[in-house]
Amino acid sequence: MARATFAGGCFWGVEEAFRTLNGVVETTVGYMGGTTENPTYEMVCTGKTGHAEVVDITFDPAVVSYQQLVEQFWSIHNPTSLNFQGVDHGTQYRSEIFYHSDEQRQQAEKSALACNASGVYAVPIVTEITPAEPFWRAEEYHQKYFAKQKPDFML
Numbered sequence: 001m002a003r004a005t006f007a008g009g010c011f012w013g014v015e016e017a018f019r020t021l022n023g024v025v026e027t028t029v030g031y032m033g034g035t036t037e038n039p040t041y042e043m044v045c046t047g048k049t050g051h052a053e054v055v056d057i058t059f060d061p062a063v064v065s066y067q068q069l070v071e072q073f074w075s076i077h078n079p080t081s082l083n084f085q086g087v088d089h090g091t092q093y094r095s096e097i098f099y100h101s102d103e104q105r106q107q108a109e110k111s112a113l114a115c116n117a118s119g120v121y122a123v124p125i126v127t128e129i130t131p132a133e134p135f136w137r138a139e140e141y142h143q144k145y146f147a148k149q150k151p152d153f154m155l
Contacts, residue, residue, distance in 0.1 A: 001025060002061045004069050005032060005098040005132055007052035008077035009085025015055040016146040017076040023064025028056045029143060031136045032098055039136055047090045054098065056135050066104055070111045073097065079115070079127040095127040105129060 008014045011029040019027045031039050034051030044051045059069065077085050079095045099105040108129045116125055 001058050002066065003100050003132075004057045004059060004066060004104070005054050005100070005135065006057070006069075006073045007032070007054045007094055007096040007098070008073060008079075009053070009093045009095075010088050011053040011055050011138065011142065012145040014053075014076065015144065017072060018055055018057055018069070019144065019147070021059075021064060021069075021072065023060045023062075023068075024057055025060055026058040027144070028135075028137055029145075030054055030056060030138045031092075032056075032133050033096060033130065034133075037134075037136075041139055041142065044092050045090070047092060051092060051136070052094050052096050053092050053138075054096075054135070067107055067111065070097070070108055074111070074115055079112075079125040080121050080123045082126045095125075097127060097129045098132040099129060100132045105131075 006014060015027045015029050018024055031044050031051035032054045034049040036043060036049040039049045039051055043049050083091050083094050085093050097108045099108055112125050112127060
């Protein structure tokens with residue numbers, strides 16, 4: 001098994017986009033990239049902790065590659081938006097790839113360069129590609145939120 005961590009706006013939607021992919025064994029939402037230990041949702045929402053809302057993924061690389069996960073990441077959010085996605089604004093909603101190995105870093109950087117060169121986006125990607133930091137699991141009510149809530153737009 002391998003691990004990948006992505007921040008692309010509110011973690012509920014990001015988790016749902018990865019949770020059902022073949023080869024993804026587990027998804028957990030939480031916080032990464034900040035300075036406060038054991039942050040709560042309320043603390044992260046202030047923007048003062050420096051954390052991003054992330055989905056931490058355990059995946060089987062024999063079934064789904066890291067590259068495929070990165071491609072999924074680009075497709076599920078707007079990587080050209082600095083510190084917001086849709087109606088969610090703040091640094092906790094930034095676009096960021098947290099890599100767990102040098103190989104992941106290289107793949108993410110190469111993929112970002114290819115996306116920028118492709119012309120798919122009218123403006124450059126602002127996604128940060130940074131080393132993984134301590135992961136703090138979000139409160140239980142955030143875990144698999146869409147699967148539990150079945151919002152109207154998903155019916």
